[in-house]
Amino acid sequence: MSKTVATDFKLWMEDVQAQMERALSRVLPSSNHLPERLHDAMRYSVLDGGKRVRPLLVFAAGSLVDAPAERLQYAGCALEFIHAYSLVHDDMPAMDNDVLRRGKPTVHVAYGEATALLAGDALQAAAFEVLANHSLADNPADQLQMIRILASASGSLGMCGGQGIDLYSVGQTLTLPQLEMMHILKTGALIRAAVLLGSYCGTPLTSEQREALDHYAKCIGLAFQVVDDILDCEADSATLGKTAGKDAANNKPTYVALLGLKGAKEKAAELKASALASLAPFGERANILSALAGYIVDRKY
Amino acid sequence: MSKTVATDFKLWMEDVQAQMERALSRVLPSSNHLPERLHDAMRYSVLDGGKRVRPLLVFAAGSLVDAPAERLQYAGCALEFIHAYSLVHDDMPAMDNDVLRRGKPTVHVAYGEATALLAGDALQAAAFEVLANHSLADNPADQLQMIRILASASGSLGMCGGQGIDLYSVGQTLTLPQLEMMHILKTGALIRAAVLLGSYCGTPLTSEQREALDHYAKCIGLAFQVVDDILDCEADSATLGKTAGKDAANNKPTYVALLGLKGAKEKAAELKASALASLAPFGERANILSALAGYIVDRKY
Numbered sequence: 001m002s003k004t005v006a007t008d009f010k011l012w013m014e015d016v017q018a019q020m021e022r023a024l025s026r027v028l029p030s031s032n033h034l035p036e037r038l039h040d041a042m043r044y045s046v047l048d049g050g051k052r053v054r055p056l057l058v059f060a061a062g063s064l065v066d067a068p069a070e071r072l073q074y075a076g077c078a079l080e081f082i083h084a085y086s087l088v089h090d091d092m093p094a095m096d097n098d099v100l101r102r103g104k105p106t107v108h109v110a111y112g113e114a115t116a117l118l119a120g121d122a123l124q125a126a127a128f129e130v131l132a133n134h135s136l137a138d139n140p141a142d143q144l145q146m147i148r149i150l151a152s153a154s155g156s157l158g159m160c161g162g163q164g165i166d167l168y169s170v171g172q173t174l175t176l177p178q179l180e181m182m183h184i185l186k187t188g189a190l191i192r193a194a195v196l197l198g199s200y201c202g203t204p205l206t207s208e209q210r211e212a213l214d215h216y217a218k219c220i221g222l223a224f225q226v227v228d229d230i231l232d233c234e235a236d237s238a239t240l241g242k243t244a245g246k247d248a249a250n251n252k253p254t255y256v257a258l259l260g261l262k263g264a265k266e267k268a269a270e271l272k273a274s275a276l277a278s279l280a281p282f283g284e285r286a287n288i289l290s291a292l293a294g295y296i297v298d299r300k301y
Numbered sequence: 302m303s304k305t306v307a308t309d310f311k312l313w314m315e316d317v318q319a320q321m322e323r324a325l326s327r328v329l330p331s332s333n334h335l336p337e338r339l340h341d342a343m344r345y346s347v348l349d350g351g352k353r354v355r356p357l358l359v360f361a362a363g364s365l366v367d368a369p370a371e372r373l374q375y376a377g378c379a380l381e382f383i384h385a386y387s388l389v390h391d392d393m394p395a396m397d398n399d400v401l402r403r404g405k406p407t408v409h410v411a412y413g414e415a416t417a418l419l420a421g422d423a424l425q426a427a428a429f430e431v432l433a434n435h436s437l438a439d440n441p442a443d444q445l446q447m448i449r450i451l452a453s454a455s456g457s458l459g460m461c462g463g464q465g466i467d468l469y470s471v472g473q474t475l476t477l478p479q480l481e482m483m484h485i486l487k488t489g490a491l492i493r494a495a496v497l498l499g500s501y502c503g504t505p506l507t508s509e510q511r512e513a514l515d516h517y518a519k520c521i522g523l524a525f526q527v528v529d530d531i532l533d534c535e536a537d538s539a540t541l542g543k544t545a546g547k548d549a550a551n552n553k554p555t556y557v558a559l560l561g562l563k564g565a566k567e568k569a570a571e572l573k574a575s576a577l578a579s580l581a582p583f584g585e586r587a588n589i590l591s592a593l594a595g596y597i598v599d600r601k602y
Contacts, residue, residue, distance in 0.1 A: 029457055034482075035465035038457055089422060092395075094414035113395035114468050117418070118461050121390060121425065125456035128429045132449040140441035147433040147448060155426030156330055156339055160419050164336035167415050181335075 009291040013056060016076075020055045021047065023073035024080060027130055041111040041119040042126075046084045049102035053224070053296065054079035057191060058198035060288045061213065065202025071136045075146070075197045078127040082154050082190060085123035088116050090163065124154070137200050146200050153193035162186025174253040180222065182253075187228075188221030195220075212278045216289060219275035223297050226268045229254040233261060235301060272297040310592035314357060317377075321356045322348065324374035325381060328431055342412040342420040343427075347385045350403040354525070354597065355380035358492060359499035361589045362514065366503030372437045376447070376498045379428040383455050383491060386424035389417050391464065425455070438501050447501050454494035463487025475554040481523065483554075488529075489522030496521075513579045517590060520576035524598050527569045530555040534562060536602060573598040 024046055031040045055076030062072040091098040091106040092113060099109050108116035131150060137143040152158055162185030169182065195217035199205055205213065233256045255264040275293045279286040325347055332341045356377030363373040392399040392407040393414060400410050409417035432451060438444040453459055463486030470483065496518035500506055506514065534557045556565040576594045580587040 033458065035457075035462055035469055037469060038462065038465035042457060085422075089418055092418065094393075094395075094418050108395075115465070117390055117393065117395050118465050118468070119457075120422070121386075121455075122457035122461035124422065124425050125452050125459070125461065128448060129452035129456060132445050132452060140445050143445060144433050144441050144448075147429060147445075151426050151430035151433055155430055156336075156343060156420075156423035157334065158426070160423035160426065161336055161339065164339035164416070164419050167419070168336055168338060 005287070005291060009288070009295070012288060012291075013295070016056055016059045017052050019069065019073055020052050020076050020080070023077055027074070027077045028126070037111065037115055038118055038122065041107055041115045042123055044104075044110060045088050045107045045119060046080060046123070049104070050080075050083075051299075052076070052080065054083055054190060054194040056292055056295075057194035057217070057220070058201075060292045061195045061198030062201050063288045064213070064282060064285055065199055065205065067198065067202030071134070071201040072198060074130050074134045074136055075201055076194075078131045078150060079190065079194045079197065081123045081127035081130070082150065082159070085120040085127075086159060086163070086190075088120040088123070092116055095163075095167070127154075138204075142200050142204075146197050149193050149196050153189040158185055158189035158193075159187075162189065169253055172253070174258075176258055179253050179255065179258060183222060183225040184218070187225045188218060191221035191224060192217040209281070212281060215278040216275045216293070219271045219278070220293055220296055223268050223271035223275070223293075226255045226264055226271065227297055227299065229256050230261065230264050230268065231299075231301060232256075268297050306588070306592060310589070310596070313589060313592075314596070317357055317360045318353050320370065320374055321353050321377050321381070324378055328375070328378045329427070338412065338416055339419055339423065342408055342416045343424055345405075345411060346389050346408045346420060347381060347424070350405070351381075351384075352600075353377070353381065355384055355491060355495040357593055357596075358495035358518070358521070359502075361593045362496045362499030363502050364589045365514070365583060365586055366500055366506060368499065368503030372435070372502040373499060375431050375435045375437055376502055377495075379432045379451060380491065380495045380498065382424045382428035382431070383451065383460070386421040386428075387460060387464070387491075389421040389424070393417055396464075396468070428455075439505075443501050443505075447498050450494050450497050450501075454490040459486055459490035459494075460488075463490065470554055473554070475559075477559055480554050480556065480559060484523060484526040485519070488526045489519065492522035492525060493518040510582070513582055516579040517576045517594070520572045520579070521594055521597055524569050524572035524576065524594075527556045527565055527572065528598055528600065530557050531562065531565050531569065532600075532602060533557075569598050 025043075028043050028046060029039045031043060033039050058076045058079060059072050087101060088107045090096050091101055092108050098106055100106065104110075106116075107119060111119070127150065128147060131143070131147050135143070136146060154160065156164070162182050165182040166186055169178075174182070192214065195213060199210065199213055232254070255267060259267060272293055276290055279289055326344075329344050329347060330340045332344060334340050359377045359380060360373050388402060389408045391397050392402055393409050399407055401407065405411075408420060412420070428451065429448060432444070432448050436444070437447060455461065457465070463483050466483040467487055470479075475483070493515065496514060500511065500514055533555070556568060560568060573594055577591055580590055
């Protein structure tokens, strides 16, 4: 990436993150609304934290189809609500029992388990509400398709299914295809949904274009997880903002465990190259998507 | 109710319950799908249990607008998935810590807490998926409205909000308006959504008609909870299929605690009368809705 492109991308990213922070705060019910404690917990889990990777993907795909920013903000909120609820529930003692997230106490530590459970549930409902509440596509049939994509990516054959496979595989040795299948569901499905939802907010793509974009999304989704495993192995807790080295300690299968650190890094580089190749037909219109692939694979936390 | 009407209603109800059992089984992913344990838990929590009150309300409202049975089945599935997930999460140790539901061990007892958490999450996603996956209204804009209604009824200003108020009021003395507000959200919102969703599956109603139907739904929603409180006070665990007398033991506010048993029964009767009065303009087309109001208020478990 040239220095100018890198600077432009950084500015674009900061602009999207700022737009999203405002949109998330506006769409979430105020802490003054009854029950205050629940709304407080919802806002705590969503606001002022995270890299907003999924909204960034929504906006990057949206830039390919000249989508209005307002639509992308709402779609980004839906993705971020699903992502946030999954973290809240995943951190609970019944699952990962984690006490630190984005450098802050996890929701059940700060608000208690009952509120964490309810806040997660309410955030999932909020995701579908924001997708249905506003005009997000040129016609309502496409908007229904967006809801279908998000619901399917979130459910038992998507993210929840991946979490289940992860849960039931603790202490077991997975093969590479099994590990890949788990991550395609656990993180990949939602990342893919982010790219697709963004692409529905603007001028319709041809089915060939949509397939190329979907290939990009699949590669990025998997690369994201490979990099997560590498960072979990390499980084310390302070940089990561969450407990590091946890996966190995919990005997969880990771790419690093299966491929070694060097092999995992090669895998991430291959996935990035494959993602970039699928963007070629779009030419310069895909610059942001390309830069975002680099950002996701080369990040340090 | 005359004997013939009562018999007809009983047959209608059994038919809807049988249709719903088949539809729920068909729409839920098979237990053979990976992760099997998660899908098993989802099926366990939804199938072969419950009175299917919300689907009955969907069908009863659908009978007012000549809605096709298939649409009502899908809408009924969505309501039942939301209802089932709320029970699974509500029964968990972090919330009510209940071990018995519909005469069977609760999901976290049978499958463990992590699976119960995930199964509930996946059921909520399944609810929105089934509403988006099939053609349920004459136009996609109405179908988006159905999703909007269900999401809003389920979220932090609906069912989850009511559960939160319930949670934070344990050990406190609520006034009657506060108790009512809690139940309007906790059970009422979903019951109201059931009636509205059913009405969207067929010939459009006028706004006056929709308001009358909504008044019916509000009364029935509140009556349902008043009767629940009465039954929790009067019945034994065997008849109820869940732990009886729990609310009083947990020092939870109930209608019986506030109004006395006699007062709570009068309240239920008043709500039923008000619900029936709002159906008058529909004439005989509302027979099933009338009979269902009687069934909900006069039930013994």
